[in-house]
Amino acid sequence: MAYQLYYWPTIQGRGEFVRLALEEAGAEYLDIGRMPEDQGGGGAMVRAFLDDEANARPSYAPPILKNGDVTIAHTANILMYLGGRIGLAPKDDASRHWAHDLQLTVTDFVLEIHDSHHPISNALYYEDQKKESKKRAGLFLEHRVPKYLAYFVDVIDCNAGGDTYLIGDTLTYPDLSMFQLIAGLRYAFPKAMARIEPDYPELTALHDLVAARPNIKAYLKSDRRIDFNENGIFRRYPELDK
Amino acid sequence: MAYQLYYWPTIQGRGEFVRLALEEAGAEYLDIGRMPEDQGGGGAMVRAFLDDEANARPSYAPPILKNGDVTIAHTANILMYLGGRIGLAPKDDASRHWAHDLQLTVTDFVLEIHDSHHPISNALYYEDQKKESKKRAGLFLEHRVPKYLAYFVDVIDCNAGGDTYLIGDTLTYPDLSMFQLIAGLRYAFPKAMARIEPDYPELTALHDLVAARPNIKAYLKSDRRIDFNENGIFRRYPELDK
Structure with missing residues (x-):
């Protein structure tokens, strides 16, 4: 049976990290939010599933x-x-926790990326917190992006399995997330990333390696890949990109 | 062999969620940061462990x-x-993911609690982002605290195992975290919580049930429990508590 993914249909968002894994693996899945309404899809179905009171384990x-x-x-x-x-x-239990550990650091990074344009509240539009966003984004690019990227390079350097992947000598799901982080940061902060990224060539190489995987390459060219846009996590607001 | 916990010695912080689980279980553990320096403890040891280049899996x-x-x-x-x-x-795999799911929602909530006093950057003191904190904390108390608390009540309501715990009919680790959230929110926002908490009596009951567990009760009275303070996640800044 196909996996069913419930996520908003118009943004990459956090769902994209899941989509990339499903696509790389060639897994059968239904992206419910992106399916036509007459096939039981659409954003309203995602909302309905979230609010379904019959769900014994509400998300x-x-x-x-x-x-x-x-x-x-x-x-x-x-x-x-x-x-x-x-x-x-x-495969082993300790390494599965290690992969998850890396993914949770990705999670933290993603939230900080999001909050660079929403430092005060999700209840306000970006335009209503632009001044604070400029302050937060400046410090984010100065302190946090380099700290996170340096950390992931450190992980690659410490990897006993080689100097290519985050874990061992094969691709694992955190590598796919690393690709997405680099791609998204380049989209949101093209000027800053042109300055910052050259200090972390291991991550550029990992990005390129993932982008060249046949299934990922096909996915990125397909219309299943939603374009980056200003409703997602990675938003291109030139005033935040110093 | 005893578990070794590496965490900062002067705050409850995120480490407290782990301490509560170890204490409830009566597990043998060493709280390295809080041990005397001449026994290999102290904050410097936590820092040294974090920076140890011999660690193949750096945190x-x-x-x-x-x-x-x-x-x-x-x-x-x-x-x-x-x-x-x-x-x-x-015990079963799906339920273990469910417990983890709840804990990850706790994680998100904890970060929002922290950011209510650090909306711009960890690189700045609170005093240097007080104006933005007032804005963020106000919206946080208005929108986010009720949304999170209502969610956890929903989880209890949907629990097929009864109306006491988050999962099944026995205590699991997310229940301990729920206790800590309520205790911390009461500390940080006494006025707001006096207004908000009565809407969520299931959580007050869960807080009280956890606080009365013999091991937790003994722990809370012991000097192993660090007091809430203004270096941790939950900070009492009266100007943020409306």
């Missing part, structure tokens, strides 16, 4: 993955659940 | 749990790892 927010009777929420939790099933996670 | 930040050869970071990842080993997690 706080999408993305949500459904696999038969099992419902899993939170990007990192979904990826941990999927990883072993679709061949994108290490 | 991004404390809390970090060490169990023999295994090193685990991120509060929710640690709790998932510990949960089954110390009898505080459900």
Whole structure:
């Protein structure tokens, strides 16, 4: 049976980290929010699933993955659940926790990226917190982006399995997320990333390696890949890109 | 062999969610940061462990749990790892993911609580982002606290195992975290919580039930429990408590 992904249809958002794993693995999945309404899809279906009072284990927010009777929420939790099933996670228990550890650091980074344009509240439009965004984004690019990128390079350097992947000598799901982070940061902050990224060539190489994987390459060219836009996590607001 | 917890010695912080689980279970553990320096403890040891280049799997930040050869970071990842080993997690795989799902929502909530006093950057003092904090904390108390608390009540309501715990009919580690959230919110926002909390009596009851567990009761009275203070996640700044 196909995995069912419940996520908003018009943004990459947090769901994209799940989509990339499903696409790389060639797994059969239904992207419910992006399916036509007459096939039971659409954003309203995602909302309905979230609010469904018959759900014994209600999720706080999408993305949500459904696999038969099992419902899993939170990007990192979904990826941990999927990883072993679709061949994108290490095998032993300690290494599975290690992959998850990296993914939770990705989660933290993603929230900081989001909050660079929403430092005060999700209840306000960006335009209503632009002044604070400029302050936050400046410090984010100065302190946080280099700290996170240096950390992931450190992980590659410490990897006993080689100097290419985050874990071992094969691709695992955190590598896919690393691709998405680099791609998204380049989109949101082209000027800053032109300055910052050259200090972290290991991550550029990992980005390129993932982008060249046949399934990912096909996905990125397909209309299943939603374009980056200013409703997602990575937003291009030139005034935040110093 | 005792578990080794690496966390900052002067705050409850994120480490407290791990301490509560270890204490409830009566597990043997060393709180490295809080041990005397002449016994190999102290904050400097936590920093040294974090920066140790011999670590093949470097952590991004404390809390970090060490169990023999295994090193685990991120509060929710640690709790998932510990949960089954110390009898505080459900047994089947889907339920373990469910417990983790709830803990990841706790993680998100904790970060929002923290950012209510640090909306712009960790690189700035609170005093240098007080104006923005007032704005963020106001909207946080208005929109986010009720949304999170209502969600956790929803989880209790949907629990097929009864109307007491988050999962099933016994205590699991997310219940302990719920206690800490309520206790911390009461500390940080006494006025707002006096207004908000009565709408969520299920959570008050869960808080009280956890506080009355013999091991937790003894822990809270002991000097192992650090007092809430203005260096932690939950900070009492009267100007943010409307």
